[in-house]
Amino acid sequence: MTTVTGPNTPADAAGTGGAELDARTTELDREHVFHSWSAQGGLSLLPIAGGHGTTVWDHAGRRYLDFSSQLVNVNIGHQHPAVVAAIHEQAATLTTIGPATANLTRGLAAQRIASRAPEGFNKVFFTNGGADAIENAIRMARLHTGRDKVVSTYRSYHGNTGGAVVATGDWRRIPNEYARGHVHVFGPYLYRSEFWATTPEEECERALRHLRRVVECEGPGSVAAILLETIPGTAGVLVPPPGYLQGVRAIADEFGIMLILDEVMAGFGRAGEWFALDAHDVVPDLIAFAKGVNSGYVPVGGVVISDAVARTFDDRVFPGGLTYSGHPLAAASIVAALDAMESEGIVAHAKQIGADVIGPGLAELADRHPVVGEVRGTGVFWAIELVADRATREPLSAALIGRAKGELVSRGLLPFIADNRIHVVPPCVVTSDEVAQALATYDEVLSLLDKEL
Known part of the structure; x- marks a missing residue:
């Protein structure tokens, strides 16, 4: 993952100051913020400093493609x-x-x-x-x-x-x-x-x-x-x-x-x-x-x-x-x-990119990866259901789902994970090139999971 700057990135983002701000953000979070749906003791959350369109970044300038839309809500993209x-x-x-x-x-x-x-x-x-x-x-x-x-x-x-x-x-x-x-x-x-x-x-x-x-x-x-x-x-x-x-x-x-x-x-x-x-x-x-x-x-x-x-x-x-x-x-x-x-035709774009780019791309991944049980969705609202066995449809284990999440984040993609699924839910403004980037990342991580079956 490359370190670059973008709109609204703090002035010192790419240097030591950015790393220090990330550390300070994490420290304050652990000391004072009580998070939803979580056991608090083991949390280690990404510090996020800014965003634009489909991308967010930390203070040090590490960028992430946001294919979670946070909690599936940033439909128009960050900082429109x-x-x-x-x-x-x-x-x-x-x-x-x-x-x-x-x-x-x-x-x-x-x-x-x-x-x-x-x-x-x-x-x-x-x-x-x-x-x-x-x-x-x-x-x-x-x-x-x-x-x-x-x-x-x-x-x-x-x-x-x-x-x-x-x-x-x-x-x-x-x-x-x-x-x-x-x-x-x-x-x-x-x-x-x-x-x-x-x-x-x-x-x-x-x-x-x-x-x-x-x-x-x-x-x-x-x-x-x-x-x-x-x-x-x-x-x-x-x-x-x-x-x-x-x-x-x-x-x-x-x-x-x-x-x-x-x-x-x-x-x-x-x-x-x-x-x-x-x-x-x-x-x-x-x-x-x-x-x-x-x-x-x-x-x-x-x-x-x-x-x-x-x-x-x-x-x-x-x-x-x-x-x-x-x-x-x-x-x-x-x-x-x-x-x-x-x-800007954003709703029509979401429908088109789902039908012409995301859907076919996910179907192709499903054809090639035994760990994928089913893909389904519409617009920019999709799920990849992961299984340990296609015949029995046994859900993939929580441990392997956790590994998948870590591997995606390490490759610069923020996923939305629920149970045994990766939800593919980018902002409605996502481009074909960004979808291609995400599909390539999913492909790499699914290949790792295939080897565990």
Whole structure:
């Protein structure tokens, strides 16, 4: 890995001063920062000083190609000048104002978001991130229906607040189960089917049958909402089979249940669409968003509310709110990010590069490397599922996954690793040359893993 400098790199980046700053950054982190989802004692984290586009670097000038988009949120890339300028301009005008006011920038942000939603969505409730977007979507569904239960999938992640983490299906739910009224089902995942399915059609039909039976057994009149990630992300980039989301919509309609689609990770270009739901011909009742709406430049999330649900609160107080709901710095970053994504064709680019470059490149790796069980995805939202045995589909061990992560980082690529998978999730602005560089790096590391089988 070469040592070079780039935009926003500290002046002393390439010299001893840069190395000292990296050491100081690491020291302060270990002494004073408590990190999420981690045992604190063994942490050794990369110091990151700056970034631009798809690349980040430390104080000493070591550069890394960011194929994690951090937490799959930096869709527009690091330090997009239009978004940075908008934040500066808003800070010079009005840094903060309470939510019990009308603010032009906030209104423009809500307008931009609603214009990308299906017809019949005109209101946006702003939150501080994705988890509290899910919390408030659940609250709206419960108040609108007068019911309590929320059905979500085992293979899911919805956030780390009280209700969102219990709606989550993965291991993080289990030590945090304090919220009431949550029920889980299996969603479609043909590679590891829970339904003995052998085709996408069978997987879709049987997953829908399973969902229906759970709703019936729970009592349809007690179910407020079905909550799904449009494309489950951390759970494995599980693109639903054709007809599945439409089938869920039909079950929800039959029983008077709200459909909440979690677009926190999948939305705003990640799946090659403004909303991932656009590719599935489905209209939910509530849409949760965050991450890519402004690429995380300022913390923000929210709920796009269908007109029918919004009308529930025309003459009834909505019992929820946040001090920073619709914060003007966040709102300014949303307006600038969405305008730049439109004017620069970033969403269309994400769709094209996924179909023409990333997808074929990953398929070629899968053909050559026995350690790859399956690749799947769309847009700039892909997963490489790694196995110890293709015949049995036994997941690759945690030790070898850890080695893969270390080898990728040592070669200058920041990966997103989840369970036995490498998620290929670069910013939407990634170039063909950068994809080629990443594919070559994956190729090297997969070859090392092949030798361990």
